Amino acid sequence: MTIIVVVDQGACIQCGLCYLDNCPDVFKEGSDGTSEIAERYRTDSASQGEVPSDLTDCAKNAADACPATAISVLDLS
Ligand code: SF4
Numbered sequence: 001m002t003i004i005v006v007v008d009q010g011a012c013i014q015c016g017l018c019y020l021d022n023c024p025d026v027f028k029e030g031s032d033g034t035s036e037i038a039e040r041y042r043t044d045s046a047s048q049g050e051v052p053s054d055l056t057d058c059a060k061n062a063a064d065a066c067p068a069t070a071i072s073v074l075d076l077s
Helices: 017-022 053-065
Strands: 003-007 027-029 035-037 048-051 071-075
Touching: 003 035, 003 053, 017 027, 017 035, 017 053, 048 053, 053 071
Parallel strands: none
Antiparallel strands: 003 048, 003 071, 027 035
16 A cells, blocks of 8 residues: 655645644654644655555545645555
8 A cells, every 4th residue: 555645835834733733653844833644654755645545544644634735645555
């Protein structure tokens, strides 16, 4: 199973819900408060990564809770 997570950093309003509350294993706070993908899961940039299947629910919960709908979770399996 391949799970791709993308943060639309232009839409992120730096609320911190994803990296502080819902899924700190996948997301981290960038220097200006914008959400980033944790380094270990990044594929190319700070805004996109591939996460293991056991973090799917965590990433999806963060996407559902994001007030800016800035997180996309794509299941490519
Ligand atoms: S929950 Fe959404 S708006 Fe808030 S920091 Fe994360 S990506 Fe940005």
